Amino acid sequence: MAEMTINDIPIYPGDNILVRLNISRLPSGTAIDIPIHVFRAQEPGPVLLLMAGMHGDEVNGVETIRRMIRRNMLQPLRGTVLAIPILNIYGFLNFSREVPDGKDVNRSFPGNAKGSLASRVAARFTSEILPLVDYGIDFHTGGSSRSNFPQIRCELEGEGNEPLAQAFGAPFILDSKLRPGSLRKEASKLGKSIIVYETGESLRFDEAGINLAMEGAVRVMHHLGMVENSVPASQPSVVCRHTSWIRARRAGLFRSFVKNGQAISRGQQVGAVSDPYGYATHPIASHVSGYVIGINNMPVVNQGDAILHIGY
Secondary structure (H helix, E strand, C coil): CCCEEECCEEECCCCEEEEEEEEEECCCCCEEEEEEEEEECCEEEEEEEEECCCCCCCHHHHHHHHHHHHCCCCCCCEEEEEEECCCCHHHHHCCCCCCCCCCCHHHCCCCCCCCCHHHHHHHHHHHHCHHHCCEEEEEEEECCCEEEEEEEEECCCCCCHHHHHHHHCCCEEEECCCCCCCHHHHHHHCCCEEEEEEEEECCCCCHHHHHHHHHHHHHHHHHCCCCCCCCCCCCCCEEECCEEEEECCCCEEEEECCCCCCEECCCCEEEEEECCCCCCEEEEECCCCEEEEEEECCCEECCCCEEEEEEC
16 A cells, blocks of 8 residues: 655554644744545555635535544545545635635645745645545535535546546536636646535535535545445436526616526526616526526626526
8 A cells, every 4th residue: 555644744554643734824823734634444545535615715515524524434445535624724714715815725726835825725735635636526615695506517528527426426517627726627637536516605504515515425435446335316417518607687686586406498587687776677588498506696786797507
């Protein structure tokens, strides 16, 4: 079994340990460390990364991994699980997507050890953790006021991605191109498969999405031969090769007439925008047939705001 070392700490077959990866210090002098739970089986096998909190305000993934650790769900029979509940400690402390310098860690890979704070976090992860990983699930949440229906995002043409996504068993799989500076892009360069799971809205728990995330992670472990059993998905995943946003053509008060996950038809009235004084209401029709995979829950919208995310 290959030797594994994190932060100069050797990890041997059969070890279940917590490693703290030092990143930097707060202005107060308080050290900022990233806790990494390592569950290593006696038998050799793949290394699976389960990571959340890339964006500090996206708490559903944090809670998913916390529950799995607490319920002893991450001990593999073969291989190793690396569980990182929070990567962006700074954002988590400040209820923020970014680190204090205003940059997005997920646009900063592979990072620079002498660069910005976001770049330093990415560099430490890229040098210490990513080389150990074979597969990964990166847990995310919809942005401010936007709620995502449970979905896997990956580049379907990437080697090993679609089988991993299908094994997870989310309601939707989106063909998502690699973005410059993202963890997925950097992992792809190294021949590693990392899929992204999205559910819910930032700073809100989505219980159904969290439960599905735990079941999906175990299904991936089962697919990789790391555990003997898993709960089958309730239904096959719908694969969406394209996505598109429906945007507000007028400013005003937005009401949605559809629910997250619902199938819709081209030309269907999916919502309305009204002026706040009771003079007029303007219907919103979908320009495409597909499925609602994300909803903007903000009732007050400006012209051009993205209000419904459609997969098709």
